[in-house]
Amino acid sequence: MTLTEQLLARASGKKTVSPGDNVWVNVDVLLTHDICGPGTIGVFQREFGKSARVWDPRKVVIIPDHYIFTSDSQSNRNVDLLREFARAQQLPYFYDVIDDPTGHWQFDSSRGPLARQYGDRYGGVCHAAVPERGHVRPGEVFLGTDSHTCTAGAFNLFATGVGNTDAGFVLGTGKLLLKVPPTLRFRLEDELPKGVMAKDVILEIIGRIGFDGATYCAMEFDGAGIASLSLEDRMTIANMAIEAGGKNGVFPADEKTLSFVQESCRRNGTHAQFEPVESDPDAPVLAEQTIDLSALEPTVAQPPNPGNRELAQRLSSVRIDRAYLGSCTGGKLSDFLAFAQVLNGKQVAVETFAVPATPLVASELHRRQIDGKSVWEILSSAGVRLTENASCAACLGGPMDTFGRLDRPMTCISATNRNFPGRMGHKESKVYLASPYTVAASALTGRITDPREFLPS
Amino acid sequence: MSTISGPAYVVGDNIDTDQIIPAQYLMLVPTVPEELHKLGSYALSGLPDDLYPERFIARGEETSRYPILIAGRNFGCGSSREHAPIALAAAGCRIVVAESYARIFFRNSVSTGVLYPCESAERLCERIRTGDLVEVDLQNETISVGPARRRLKSLGEVRPVVEAGGIFQYARKTGMVSTP
Numbered sequence: 001m002t003l004t005e006q007l008l009a010r011a012s013g014k015k016t017v018s019p020g021d022n023v024w025v026n027v028d029v030l031l032t033h034d035i036c037g038p039g040t041i042g043v044f045q046r047e048f049g050k051s052a053r054v055w056d057p058r059k060v061v062i063i064p065d066h067y068i069f070t071s072d073s074q075s076n077r078n079v080d081l082l083r084e085f086a087r088a089q090q091l092p093y094f095y096d097v098i099d100d101p102t103g104h105w106q107f108d109s110s111r112g113p114l115a116r117q118y119g120d121r122y123g124g125v126c127h128a129a130v131p132e133r134g135h136v137r138p139g140e141v142f143l144g145t146d147s148h149t150c151t152a153g154a155f156n157l158f159a160t161g162v163g164n165t166d167a168g169f170v171l172g173t174g175k176l177l178l179k180v181p182p183t184l185r186f187r188l189e190d191e192l193p194k195g196v197m198a199k200d201v202i203l204e205i206i207g208r209i210g211f212d213g214a215t216y217c218a219m220e221f222d223g224a225g226i227a228s229l230s231l232e233d234r235m236t237i238a239n240m241a242i243e244a245g246g247k248n249g250v251f252p253a254d255e256k257t258l259s260f261v262q263e264s265c266r267r268n269g270t271h272a273q274f275e276p277v278e279s280d281p282d283a284p285v286l287a288e289q290t291i292d293l294s295a296l297e298p299t300v301a302q303p304p305n306p307g308n309r310e311l312a313q314r315l316s317s318v319r320i321d322r323a324y325l326g327s328c329t330g331g332k333l334s335d336f337l338a339f340a341q342v343l344n345g346k347q348v349a350v351e352t353f354a355v356p357a358t359p360l361v362a363s364e365l366h367r368r369q370i371d372g373k374s375v376w377e378i379l380s381s382a383g384v385r386l387t388e389n390a391s392c393a394a395c396l397g398g399p400m401d402t403f404g405r406l407d408r409p410m411t412c413i414s415a416t417n418r419n420f421p422g423r424m425g426h427k428e429s430k431v432y433l434a435s436p437y438t439v440a441a442s443a444l445t446g447r448i449t450d451p452r453e454f455l456p457s
Numbered sequence: 458m459s460t461i462s463g464p465a466y467v468v469g470d471n472i473d474t475d476q477i478i479p480a481q482y483l484m485l486v487p488t489v490p491e492e493l494h495k496l497g498s499y500a501l502s503g504l505p506d507d508l509y510p511e512r513f514i515a516r517g518e519e520t521s522r523y524p525i526l527i528a529g530r531n532f533g534c535g536s537s538r539e540h541a542p543i544a545l546a547a548a549g550c551r552i553v554v555a556e557s558y559a560r561i562f563f564r565n566s567v568s569t570g571v572l573y574p575c576e577s578a579e580r581l582c583e584r585i586r587t588g589d590l591v592e593v594d595l596q597n598e599t600i601s602v603g604p605a606r607r608r609l610k611s612l613g614e615v616r617p618v619v620e621a622g623g624i625f626q627y628a629r630k631t632g633m634v635s636t637p
Binding site for chain 1: 471473475476479480481483484485486487488492503505530531534535536537538539540557558559560561564565568569614623624625628633634
C-alpha cells in the first residue's frame with residue numbers, strides 16, 4: 001500500500017484498502033478557523049442539538065487566522081463565536097486573539113495595521129501554527145475546514161480539507177466517510193541549486209501535470225532528494241497539492257520529522273505517541289514522475305491559475321506594481337530568511353508588503369541576524385511594509401481594510417498559493433506566484449526577476 | 458423530485474471558489490438564515506464583468522433566475538469553503554452540470570445535499586447558451602435542450618447521499634448517527 005492507503009487503512013481499522021474504497025475513518029485532529037468555524041459549529045448544533053458535546057475536546061483545534069486585523073464587525077464577531085464555543089465545550093486548544101476568555105475581540109484601526117494587536121495565545125496562520133503548537137503527528141488523520149490543510153501531510157499524516165458540514169459531522173462523531181484516493185508518486189532526486197526553493201518545485205510539478213492534474217488523487221513525495229529538504233520546504237510542497245487538485249500531499253517520515261514532532265509535542269505538552277507509516281516499495285500507483293531537483297530554475301505561475309508555469313527569466317518584461325510575502329505557503333521563517341538575503345542592503349522599487357505566518361515567526365524576525373542586522377531591520381530599511389500581525393491577510397483578499405489587499409486593478413508578484421481572478425482582492429488585478437527569492441528580486445527591480453543574480457555566491 | 462427545468466446559466470472552465478463567492482463575503486455564516494440569504498445574493502459575483510456581461514444575479518436582484526448552471530472543466534477549484542455550493546443554492550440554483558469538478562466542491566455539494574453535482578462527458582458549456590431552456594431528468598440522468606436529449610454521467614455511489622439530503626440524513630438512514 002502507498003502512504004495514503006496505509007494511513008486510511010489504519011484509521012478505518014482495516015488490514016488493507018484500495019483506491020475507490022469508501023471507508024469510515026477515525027479522525028485524530030479536526031482543525032477549524034474563524035471563517036468556517038462558526039458555520040461548522042452551526043451545523044454541529046443544528047444536527048446534534050444545542051447542548052451536544054464534541055466527540056473529544058482534545059482533538060479539536062481552533063485557530064482564528066483569516067479575518068482578524070479588520071474593523072469588519074461580522075469578522076470580529078466570528079472570533080467571539082469561536083471563543084464562546086471553546087469555553088462552553090472546554091476546548092484546550094483554542095488559540096484566541098485576545099487573552100481575556102470572557103472578552104470581545106475588536107480590532108483597533110486607530111493603531112494602524114503594523115503594531116501588534118494580539119494576545120499571548122494567538123496562533124497566526126493555522127497551517128503554520130499546527131506544527132509549532134504540537135498538533136501534527138506522523139501516522140494520523142488530520143482534517144481541517146480549509147483547503148490548505150494538506151500542508152500537514154509534510155509530517156507523514158493524511159491531511160485534507162473538508163467543508164463545514166463534514167466538519168460538523170466529525171465534531172459530533174469523530175468519524176468521516178472518505179474515499180481512498182489513487183496515488184500519484186513524485187520522486188524527487190538530487191538537491192536544489194542556489195536560488196531555487198521548494199516553491200519552485202511545487203510550481204514545476206503543478207505546471208507539468210496541470211492545475212487539475214491531481215484531482216481526487218493523493219500526491220506522494222518520495223526519493224533521495226527529500227532528505228535535503230527541510231520540514232518547512234516539505235510544508236511548502238504539500239501545501240500546494242490542492243493547487244493541482246490533489247486530495248492530499250504526503251511525505252515519508254525521516255529523522256528530521258521524528259525529532260521535530262517529538263520536540264514540538266514535548267514543548268507544548270501535547271500527546272506525543274505516534275507511529276509513522278512507510279510506503280511499500282512495490283505499491284501500485286496511478287502514475288509516477290521523477291523530478292531532478294538540481295535541474296530546476298526559478299519558476300513563476302502566471303495568472304489566471306497556479307498551473308500556468310513559466311521560468312522567471314522569461315518574464316523579465318512583466319512590470320509589477322506590488323510584491324507580497326506571506327501566508328501558509330510563503331510566510332514561514334525560512335521564507336523570510338530567503339527574502340531578507342536578497343533585500344539585504346538594498347531598496348525595493350515597488351510597494352512591498354510582508355506578513356509573518358505566526359507570532360513565533362514575527363518574533364524570530366527580531367532575533368535572527370544577517371550581517372549583524374536583524375531580519376526585521378533589513379526588511380524595514382529596504383522599505384518593506386512589515387506587520388507584527390501574523391494572519392492570512394491579503395493572500396485571499398479578505399475584507400476591504402485587509403493589510404496588503406489589492407484594492408484596484410494592479411499586478412502583484414506574491415509568495416502565496418493562488419492567482420485566480422480576484423483571489424487577492426480586485427477581480428481585474430493580476431497575480432504572479434513565485435518563491436520568496438523571486439518575489440524579493442522582483443521587488444528590487446519592479447519587474448519579474450530571476451533572483452540568482454542577486455544572491456551572494 | 459425527478460426533473461429540474463428552467464433557463465441555464467453557462468460558465469467556462471476552472472471557475473474557482475473566489476469567482477463563485479468572493480472571499481470578502483466569507484464572514485457571513487451560512488447557518489444564520491439572514492446571512493445565508495445575503496451570501497446567496499453574491500453568488501457568482503466574482504465572475505469577470507467583461508467575460509460575463511449577463512450576470513447570474515441581475516443588478517438590483519438578490520436571487521437568480523437560473524436554476525441550472527452549466528460549467529466546463531474543474532468547476533469549484535480552489536478553497537474548501539462550503540459557502541460556494543451553499544451560495545449557489547441560496548440564490549436559487551438547484552443543479553450544476555459540469556464537465557468535471559474539483560474534489561472539495563463536489564464533496565461539499567454531496568455532503569450538504571443542497572446541489573446536484575452532475576457530470577456530462579460532453580462539453581455542454583459550448584453547446585448551451587445562457588438563457589437556453591434546459592430540462593434535467595434526474596431519474597433517467599439525462600439533460601435536454603429543445604428536442605435534443607443527452608445522457609449525463611451517473612451520480613453513482615453519491616446519489617443516495619444527495620437524495621437523502623446530505624451526509625447527516627444519509628448517516629441517520631444507515632444508522633451511523635442517531636437523531637438528537
